[in-house]
Amino acid sequence: MTEVKAIIAQGKEKMEKAVLHLEESLVTIRAGKANPAILNPVMVDYYGSMMPINQVASINTPDAKTIIVAPWEKKMLPVIEKAILTSGIGLTPSNNGEHIRLIIPPLTEDRRKELVKQVRNEGENARVALRNIRRDANEAIKKLIKAESLPEDVAKDGEAEVQKVTDSYNKKIDELLALKEKEIMTV
Template structure:
């Protein structure tokens, strides 16, 4: 029966790792004053009638700390990509010079930095809620096993292991958020 507790723990750990990976992706989309190609993740342009990520129709690169360049592989895609960026509402205005598109990231104001940190904190809270949900589900599974004949000692040990795993991942979320806060508030 302890094999089932091990599988519950393994499943919980896997789910919590997925929540952390999701949190990392969401936090990477929050720009911290530095140019990053991940800002354009999720921006899609019409390419021959199909919605296609910009990264699949153009070369995206970071020129310096505040500039992103987008060089489409086909010239006729310049205006399409420009419209897609405007429609995505990422807070950047594209500048088209006929060969490539440049995105200039304005310096962040103190107010904007606080707003970005609030957004990062909200994403962190969502991650914690997801981790706690996994904990709750895992403990419910263990309690169900206990009703089906699992010894109380094994059940309590399993619940303790799930709680330790949860504490570890919550601490990891806090550390990731602290690093993001430092990145955002850095001038």
């Protein structure tokens, strides 16, 4: 019985990580509002080593449509500007010699629909991860039956508990996706 509880606990931990990964992925999808997390994937060449942009500059959002990137060293301005341009986040930097300004354009209806598709794709990836974790947990329980260290009725209860845990994390994914879709579709 304790083996089953350990398997379920391990599955819960992995499912929690999958949901956290989904949250991190959804934060980087811009929804028409300025959010410093949009710049998370941007890496800057800082004296020969690649660093996240937030480790070489301060990032602020003075209003809902603007992100200001202020490098800690003036000579990093062109390097940061180039990194933003080549990162593929879809924003064009404006350099005034002291800081870089990123204007978040309003989203078109087509772009909103594309972003919703991207959000749903991220959600489906998270669901696939949950299903894989559930499968692994159920296989581990079945191995215990074959090793004859676990009665079948206890195994069935364990598999039911794994399914309950999976359902609860699926519900969390649904809630995250619904919130992000609402955020994207709100004009």
